[in-house]
Amino acid sequence: MSLKSARHIALEVFEKTLVPGDRAVDATMGRGRDTLALCRLVGETGHVYAFDVQEAALTETRALLEREGMLGRASLHLMGHERMAEAVSEGVKLTAFNLGWLPGSSKGLTTRTDTTLLAVQAAMELLAPGGLISLCCYPGHKEGQRELNALTELAKGLLPQRFTALRHDFLNAGPGAPVAILIEKQ
Numbered sequence: 001m002s003l004k005s006a007r008h009i010a011l012e013v014f015e016k017t018l019v020p021g022d023r024a025v026d027a028t029m030g031r032g033r034d035t036l037a038l039c040r041l042v043g044e045t046g047h048v049y050a051f052d053v054q055e056a057a058l059t060e061t062r063a064l065l066e067r068e069g070m071l072g073r074a075s076l077h078l079m080g081h082e083r084m085a086e087a088v089s090e091g092v093k094l095t096a097f098n099l100g101w102l103p104g105s106s107k108g109l110t111t112r113t114d115t116t117l118l119a120v121q122a123a124m125e126l127l128a129p130g131g132l133i134s135l136c137c138y139p140g141h142k143e144g145q146r147e148l149n150a151l152t153e154l155a156k157g158l159l160p161q162r163f164t165a166l167r168h169d170f171l172n173a174g175p176g177a178p179v180a181i182l183i184e185k186q
């Protein structure tokens with residue numbers, strides 16, 4: 001286990017959770033790095049459903065997956081993640097959220113608390129028993145702090161008979177350090 005960053009924790013969770021044949025969701029496709037990591041782990045018999053609201057994210061991710069020979073393992077949706085249930089059926093092993101905005105793009109296109117909460121609720125419904133949701137949260141900006149607060153409250157309120165929720169904070173990394181939240185379905 002690496003304690004380098006919330007994103008490293010997420011990548012290790014992907015590796016420990018997914019096996020070939022699994023179905024996974026990338027709720028925030030961006031440049032496709034997480035989509036690619038998930039495609040490698042679900043293998044030829046698995047599938048990854050990826051979502052973003054920016055056409056540029058789909059274009060970049062499609063090109064990346066094509067270069068890596070992984071395009072056949074993924075469906076790319078130009079759709080808000082809060083609508084993921086329209087494209088994904090139940091039995092998902094892992095859903096990844098890397099919140100915030102695409103580095104180098106408009107900060108106005110950040111994920112937002114209200115739609116993130118809806119998406120996490122949808123993802124919880126779609127999870128298979130034993131499946132996981134991984135969230136990388138960035139409280140160093142105002143909407144990111146709101147998002148982290150709201151997700152923490154949501155996670156604290158989950159029935160322990162149905163879900164286990166864990167929050168990793170980097171205690172000596174200063175204010176605004178990224179936080180990882182994990183939610184496991186019983």
Ligand SMILES: C[S@@+](CC[C@H](N)C(=O)[O-])C[C@H]1O[C@@H](n2cnc3c(N)ncnc32)[C@H](O)[C@@H]1O
Nearest residue numbers: 028029030031032033034052080081098102111
């Ligand atoms: C930090 S980036 C994701 C980085 C990405 N996982 C990668 O590996 O490159 C966050 C992404 O969330 C997207 N986003 C914002 N609101 C969204 C929504 N409602 N549904 C899906 N994606 C959204 C943004 O367009 C942005 O590309």
